[in-house]
Amino acid sequence: ATGLGGTTGAGRSAERIERMEPVRERRIRVTFNADTHASIQWNFKPQQSEIYVVPGETALAFYKAKNPTDKPIIGISTYNVVPFEAGQYFNKIQCFCFEEQRLNPQEEVDMPVFFYIDPEFAEDPKMAKVDLITLSYTFFEAKEGQKLPLPGYQNCSSSEHLKPSHTQHITQLAPSLLPPGGNKEAQSSKWLSRSGCGCSV
Numbered sequence: 001a002t003g004l005g006g007t008t009g010a011g012r013s014a015e016r017i018e019r020m021e022p023v024r025e026r027r028i029r030v031t032f033n034a035d036t037h038a039s040i041q042w043n044f045k046p047q048q049s050e051i052y053v054v055p056g057e058t059a060l061a062f063y064k065a066k067n068p069t070d071k072p073i074i075g076i077s078t079y080n081v082v083p084f085e086a087g088q089y090f091n092k093i094q095c096f097c098f099e100e101q102r103l104n105p106q107e108e109v110d111m112p113v114f115f116y117i118d119p120e121f122a123e124d125p126k127m128a129k130v131d132l133i134t135l136s137y138t139f140f141e142a143k144e145g146q147k148l149p150l151p152g153y154q155n156c157s158s159s160e161h162l163k164p165s166h167t168q169h170i171t172q173l174a175p176s177l178l179p180p181g182g183n184k185e186a187q188s189s190k191w192l193s194r195s196g197c198g199c200s201v
Contacts, residue, residue: 017058017093017116020056020057020116020119021056021119022054022055022056022057022119023054023055023056023119023121023122024054025054025122026054026055026121026122027052027053027054027131028052028053028054028055028117028121028130028131028132028133029050029051029052029131029132029133030050030051030052030053030059030061030117030132030133030134030135031049031050031132031133031134031135032046032048032049032050032061032063032134032135032136033046033134033135033136033137034046034063034136034137034138034139035136035137035138035139036138036139036140037138037139037140037141039140039141039143040073040075040139040140040141041067041068041069041073041141042065042066042067042068042073042075042103042139043064043065043066043068044063044064044065044066044137044139045063045064046061046062046063046064047061047062047063047064047110048061048062053116053117054117055089055116055117055118055119055120055121055122056116056117056118056119057116057117058093058114058115058116059114059115059116060112060113060114061112061113061115061135062110062111062112062113063096063110063111063113063137064108064109064110064111065101065103065108065109065111065139066103066106066107066108066109067103067104067105067106067107067108068106069105070105070106071105072102072103072104072105073102073103073141074100074101074102074103074141074142075100075101075102075103075139075140075141075142076098076099076100076101076139076140076141076142077096077097077098077101077137077138077139077140078097078098078137078138078140079095079097079135079136079137079138080135080136081133081134081135081136082133082134082136083130083133085126085127085130086121086127086130086133088118089117089118089120089121089124089127090115090117090118090133090135091115091116091117091118092113092114092115093114093115093116094112094113094114095112095113095114095115096111096112096113096137097137100142113135115135117133
């Protein structure tokens with residue numbers, strides 16, 4: 001499935017990803033934004049302000065969330081991509097969106113986002129002048145009966161999950177993007193195992 005305006009495309013098959021040919025002449029700056037709704041008392045921010053990618057190349061980024069309170073809080077996030085038209089080419093292989101995430105008092109976690117921009121991006125005349133894409137996440141407190149402002153095309157399937165072998169693959173693909181300090185593979189494994197988003201290959 002591909003994303004429609006402002007939403008991201010679901011992760012494609014592992015075989016397709018392995019066959020992708022990077023389009024080296026189309027360098028794209030991807031920036032990251034983090035917001036929290038007034039309903040949730042979390043600190044939430046991207047671990048990097050920007051990274052540079054090319055279509056057909058996988059990339060790994062991290063967000064950090066902390067519960068600074070003395071009580072457990074369950075959060076849930078939604079996302080968006082700007083410019084609107086670029087969303088169909090932004091494919092998340094694995095992320096933390098649309099699933100409840102529980103943080104205990106004072107707990108802090110790193111949340112990985114593994115993604116790529118489809119090589120077809122470089123062939124679309126409408127994308128000819130696009131060299132900047134922004135990925136934004138907003139966390140809300142999860143409450144019974146709450147309805148999130150979901151994108152027009154939801155591409156996460158809760159029936160799909162990242163396989164354990166893919167966790168190691170992620171940490172090997174982009175080691176320079178891993179957050180500082182600690183055992184990053186263990187941190188990623190911990191988070192990926194608790195994250196239920198089905199944006200996975």
